[in-house]
Amino acid sequence: MIRLEKVSYSYPDGTPALENLNLVIKKGEFIGIIGKNGSGKSTLALQLSGLLKPQAGRVMIRGMDTRDPSKLPEIRKFVGIVFQNPETQFVGRTVEEDLAFGPENLCFSPMEIRKCVDMALAETGLEKYRHRSPKTLSGGQGQCSALAGVLAMRPECLIFDEVTSMLDPESGISVMEIIKKLHRKGKTIVYITHNLEELHDADRIIVMEKGKVMLEGEPKSIFSDISLKTLGFDLPSLIELAETLKTHGVIIPWEKTASPQSFAEEICQLFLKT
């Protein structure tokens, strides 16, 4: 679906952002990408969406090379990207107009545009804010609106670049819920974050460091990889707790570490058994 072949990219000042990166993203996958500041993960997001072109190697999106300008409209229709700051993603005066921006660029007819906008509003639960200015929305609603703006173009693959890092935890969770719902509906999700906690349910996690893939695998194996700590990442607190309990001989199954509720239930179960 999306394939990176030996992609390299350096910033104008010569600092390498991506080095010889190979990556395949399959249809319907939920991929988490994690890395520290300057690890190249945002550059990777731009490469995956075709907004940046590789200086060496190539990025193939559904068989289309991102360096081919004639394929760009088709690529934009296929991959959508949501950024960190909702404020600098708004172009419309009202939420409705903002959502219309993408379909308008695709030259849809006014009726089709309305349909796309209505669909995106329903998907994100923003119907009642239709005529509000996106600037008056809260951070979480604003990010939902930015997501809806991308959804209105009906992309099959969605890239999220640190979308929750400017939100309070509660709004972050509600945005995450929408993203998970979209994944269940069959969208391919690439989720970039600082926060390992958000990647518990991912199909695959990629750990980036200095423009390279350091670790790659299922969350279960990534979280238990000791090198994660040497790379400077904090494990989610529930995973950490489970690991500590393990050294005391108490085994908590991986599935139960997803939320405090399931974790507590498991502990109670174990407590009752003894």
Next chain:
Amino acid sequence: MQEPVFSYVPGASIIHRLDPRTKVTAVMLLGILTFRIDNFAGIVALFAFFFVLALLSGLPVKVFLRAVKPMMLFIFFIFLTQMFFTDGRPFASYWILQPSLEGLEKGLKLAARFIFLLLFAALLTASTDPSAITCGVERMVRPLPLRWLGISSFELATMMNISIAFFPLLFERVERTKAAQTARGMDFVKNPLRSIPALAIPLLRGIIRDAEELALAMEGRGYQGSRRTSIHELSMHKNDWRALFMLALFILFILIL
């Protein structure tokens, strides 16, 4: 929150439903007309015309008051200068100032003209969604050879839209930068000269970064600066042609008057 002057008031009146092109054309013509009128009968007729349109629009009176109020002082000043500095028969004498009857007449007319301009502009902006106005303007200038200037009508329309949408963000950034610099010991009251670069440089950097992020987001959503459609369906209905016909009749009537 205080609503800004010339803001849109959603509604479904016959004026609201007119095509933005009809309304923009009408306001332009009426604007020219106000400055062609030279007698009080014309002014009365124009006011009657405005009154009917305002009634039809169903907009609250405060929309129009809000549009005129901030300019009142300026209009009053124009009125005074006209009254005192026009030669003619004086009707009173204050020290060296002698208001003349001709001046009074001229002043009143000029004040009325400015007020009409504001009223008609308020009627347009309150009854039309700003992006519909942009869309209408885009359609109207599309046949013009804008390519000479190196831009297309689509780019022009997007530019208008973005500036409207981006403006509040700009103010917010000014406030934030000011707060950040004050927190670091910059005194904007004592040191106004020194504080200008301290405010301007981070502000400029912030704005450029914002603009870059916005450009990236726009590109990500498929913007290419070329042909694009709009959610606003523009079509001239019977009512639009009727309105334009009536406007033409009215203008003729005023000119003959």
